[in-house]
Amino acid sequence: MNIKSLLLGSAAALAVVSGAQAADAIVAAEPEPVEYVRVCDAYGTGYFYIPGTETCLKINGYIRFQVDAGPSASSISASGGGFVDNDSSWDARTRGQVQFTAKSDTEYGPLTGVIVIQANADNATNQKTQLDSAYLDIAGFRAGLFYSWWDDGLSGETDDIGSPVTLHNSIRYQYETGDFYAGISVDELEDGPFYNGEEPNNFGVAVGLGGKAGAFTYQITAGYDTDNEEGAVRAMGTVAVGPGTLGLAAVYSSGPNAYYNKSEWAVAAEYAIKATDKLKITPGVQYYGNYGVVNAATDADFSDNNAWKAGVTIDYQIVDNFSAKVSVQYLDPENADDVTSGYFRLQRAF
Template sequence: MNIKSLLIGSAAALAAVSGAQAADAIVAAEPEPMEYVRVCDAFGTGYFYIPGTETCLKIGGYARFEVKIGDDAEIHDIVDNNHSSWDAGSQAYLTFDAKSDTEYGTLTGYIAIEGDLDNSSVQAFYVDEAYIQLGGFKAGQYYGPWDKGLNGETDDIKGGALFNSISYTYEAGSFSAHVALDEIENKTTHPNGVGVTGLVTAALGGVSIDLLGSYDTEVEEGSIRALLSAEVGPGTFQLAGVWASDNNAYYNEAEWAVAASYAFKATDKLTITPGAQYWSDVAFAAGVDQWRVGLTVDYAITEGLAAKATVNYTDNDLTDGSTTGFLRLQRNF
């Protein structure tokens, strides 16, 4: 065999081996196209499209640390028999707000989860709100109109507000009307309670007024409240009055009460709010009155982080005067 034949044979062998290896070669699959999260600006800031859908989702909430002072101070009303003059606690709040457009209006699904943390052996973690809303119709457990109070932390004009409810809200510019049927089970001594709530709100310029009324069908008692808010100078002045025919699921603090506050915006970051309230026939006990004065200071430390401090003095006809308050640090997102 000469050199030429050897070279030709070697080349043929290499070609055969290369062909066999080429036939067995592994070809990498093409990567799947990545679907990036898209920003949804149809319902405000913070929403994004759930991948593969036309539903917009917003995740929010806050983390809070608070120190409370006063007799038998308890941050989360967790009974620990400590009876201390101060208490520290933390709270976590997480919200999920899903929205989409439909032929009947905006469809909303909302869930709020709360966790209350204290040194007590009892901890609280629960779903605070969960509701469905389509246009003006709303059904689920959520905070109703009685949850609204005055600026600051001095007043006590809120009442029973968290129920399983069915409601409808009509809005027409600066006017709105709200009506709701509330399940008030376990809010009074009757197990099958049903309540009716109505609210009318009107606004003109820097002035707005709320007229709120509720009726507890089980005890056949009701409550009404009026709240006025007006932009005055560098702040907001608010005045409210509430009356109840007797103890009911919506308001049970007193037969009637009046409260006022003025939120003075000292700077872009600092708001100072003095407030006062007077109660007549506290707990519907004839002749037992009570008054309170207080001051609340809010300071925006930086974007998403705020501090709040309040101190209140309360005087009741049957007890000695007492001073209470809290210092709070809260990170919103």
């Protein structure tokens, strides 16, 4: 009886051991740990690490609704969407823009890549999506599709002192230190205006320098259009005065060209009044000397007529990242009809 009990006990022990080993053999592998998105604060707010890399990415943009009023209100500038479809005295349009900015450290400093995609809708059936910018930047060198210094202007909407087209395929070097910068760029000008019966197919060279000193900021920009063999130079500055900021600008063009073609010369002024923390009111004026281009198809030159412009722009911050803007402008060219135009805009940034 004792031998029988011993045999039964041994068999039970072997069964337990065998069962334990069998259970160990089919244990499922543990899941890989999840890699959550990490905040990247090396380049400012809004950046995060792309999982599995040391590259920081920022995504931002805006949604805009705007109603234009005035003659041919649906005519939109190159930077505004490119629609020219009717002679309506008012026109509503919508824009959505998304920007992707990627940055990573290298032995030459931060390597930056930017892609900006913009979609404009003049109405449900007339829409246009475009690459608004795409460039790389490292150690002061920038190459790709981006806006030139000639896209800059005063803070209001009255001044008219920039290029007719400011987005180019370009290569640029810009030196920056503290509150000063200086640079030079070579710009493809195929999208610029053409005169004397020839389409633009050449390039331009632009230089820019600027900075700030206390309450004063300044910028000097120049460009030479090799197609039209003409150039332009512009100077701008702002200074804090009382409850606002006074802005002054002047531009001169040797002849109609891709950098400036509105007039032979012009001067502009504005005063941006910070009325409250949310409200800014900016009246402005501009005077054009020898306004407009004549003989564009044969021997392009500026006219002998002058013009002046006056307007006001009102910006209101409704809540964080949501703003409204109203602008009304009056243009009175010599020997031509005067024009009143404007727009109302709502914009949500993110």
